Amino acid sequence: MQILVIGAGVVGLSVARQAALAGHEVIIAEKTSGIGNGVSSRNSEVIHGGMYYPTGSLRARHCPRGRHMMYEFCASHGVPHRKCGKLIVATEDAEVAKMEAILKQGQANGVEGFRMIDGAAARAMEPQVSCVAALHSPETGIVDSHSFMRALQGDLEDRGGVIAFNTKVERLIHTQAGWVVRYSGSESGELAVDAVVNSAGLGAQALARHTDDYPENRVPRLVLARGNYYGYAGRPVFSRLIYPAPRIDGGLGTHVTLDLAGRMRFGPDVEWIDKEDYNVNPERAKSFYASIRRYWPGLPDNSLQPDYAGIRPKLTGPGEPAADFIIEGPAQHGLPGLVQLFGIESPGLTSSLSIAEDVVSYLKS
């Protein structure tokens, strides 16, 4: 088949690579001038364990499976990564019940080595942390996400796949033979292909609305939740990722993330917004100090600087339960040769290789 994948984020690149490995002819259309310029360049770069997601959900399926695939891929392709481990910390007794629920869910999801430890054991691992108990996930890690995406692009191109940059897909027209794709950008025109994958991230709903014959009631709403990050100016004090017990809507709590050089940053928080805007408001620092000091009382004054922000393509809003990924192929929506992906927020990076396998298998049906 000739397959057009829309979007050169981590999911589109993974899908395109998988399709090329399966012997298909693959083109990616990407509206910007490079890979990973959307959600994929503005995240925590964490290879998640997969402990939070409800049994039977797509996130519970793809996160642990994708994590295994990702560690293997990183090792075989020389992608910088580190299995640094993570602590989820309870800072008061009232949070311990929440931790027990996460422990159970993590074990059900197959998160290896995931266990509860007491405050003293947590301090033996991370002397600066303050907590009454913690969950330790030794399998959680960090990755250089741009190297990961470049390696996916390399595999794709080795198999003859191509990326058309500065190419925005405007409309998908369903025909007897497959799909006609209308595009604009540095050039404009039409291309006929056998199958199409919509992995346009924040643009997925807009594109689904411009897909002929795709029912409007199957297009979920898009809710934007900005996650702001603050950099830490001093010497790093943690060597593992530290997460608070989740207590806010829409995120995992303001946590410590590390890059591969060991530098610490804090975030992302959750800020509901109406339109794409990546400015970090310095005023939000106040709430960061308060929430970080719950588990790191030693955080010095004036040590946080606004860093960057990412936007989660959510399907539900404030106060509503978190939504699962939506990945729909012909069996769900009835149109042959089309896969739609909506709401691929965290843990989409970790899940990308696993999602890709499913998407390519849907195109066979």
Ligand SMILES: Cc1cc2nc3c(=O)[nH]c(=O)nc-3n(C[C@H](O)[C@H](O)[C@H](O)COP(=O)(O)OP(=O)(O)OC[C@H]3O[C@@H](n4cnc5c(N)ncnc54)[C@H](O)[C@@H]3O)c2cc1C
């Ligand atoms: C704050 C934050 C923190 C996160 N942290 C983590 C984490 O630590 N670990 C983890 O596993 N996941 C994390 N995630 C989730 C992860 O980053 C995403 O799930 C993943 O990057 C989504 O990739 P994607 O390819 O679907 O989307 P994108 O990377 O956004 O790619 C979509 C691409 O489509 C292009 N596009 C859009 N419309 C069109 C069009 N009409 N025509 C052509 N091209 C188009 C865009 O330019 C873009 O390049 C986080 C997300 C956020 C926001």
